[in-house]
Amino acid sequence: MTLILKNLPFILQGLTLTLALAVTTLFFSTIIAFLLGTLASLRFRWLRVVVKVYVELFRDIPLVVNIFFVFFVAPLFGLELSPFAAVTVGLSLWGGANGAEIVRGGFASVPQHQWASAAALGLKTWEIYAFVTGPQALRAILPPFVGLLTLLVQATSLGALVGVTEFFKVGQIIVERTTMMEGWNPAFAIYSAVLLIYFVICSALTWFGRWLERRLKSDLRRPASGVAAMPKPVTQLP
Template structure:
């Protein structure tokens, strides 16, 4: 415990790097996912096929291979990426591929009559997505997206393999430094603390995802379909 307290600033720095990496990845994954997920619902077959190829490609490649490919191959094309940037790109490609499927499924969950009614009113396609389908699709999109964030937090530990000083890498450094300088191995204590903190972060996100899903279901069922609406009589003014 004294070892953890002594290295607390270093540990907090690693946790901050992990959260920064997860948030950066979530931002780019969300941006790409909403663009591609929307394109996957359009009527143009070639667009749907192109999105499908992207999704299957990056979902089927192991994350570690994806990160190594970006980190070691990008310099061959003149792109000198820092370890943080390389891991962000690698995770964002994987995260956006999974997020695209979530967004596509969310839009497909919107009842068909909503699309037909919006088209009958003469709304433009972007207006239908922004004001009609989008708000309804978010009910189905948000809970699994929180689950995706949990997976991205777990996947940030792969950044240690290319030199990102995130939380797992900090634990490795503390173990190696203590073993070399003090002559004893604190692996059980350090990695136990790493496991516990990862568990707290990810279980909190999982709990939030379940709470959000229950909340959205409750809002959706508050007014049941087919419930008759009683109109109040209008009082005539004298």
């Protein structure tokens, strides 16, 4: 405990960088996911094929290989990316691919008669997505998307492999520095603290996802406001 308190500013710095990496990755992953997921739900076959190739490519490549590829290959094309930027790009490409499949599935869950009715009313394509099918698809998209955020928080630890001083890397540095300078190995205490904090963050996100799913289901079962309930039949007494 003394060792943790002594290195608390360093630990908080690493935790802040981990959260910043997770938020940045989620931001770009969300943009990629909703853009590609929406394109995949359009009626143009060639668009669906392009999105499918992208999704399968980045979902089938191991995430650590994807990060290494961005970090080591980008400089060959004149893109000098910092470790933070390289990890952000690698995680965003992977998160966008998984998120695109979630968004596509969300739009596919909307009944076909909703699309047909909106088109029959003369709505434009963007109006159908924005005002008719989009709000309905969000009910199916949001819970698994929160789960994707949990995976992205866990995946930020891979940044330690390319030099990002995030939370897990900070733990490694403390263990190595203490072993070399003080002659004892604090690996159990430090990595237990790292494990506990990751568990708390990811458990909170998992709980939020389950709460959101229950809330959306209850809203779905609730009758719309302004709709009168059907009167119960009156039983005539003899």
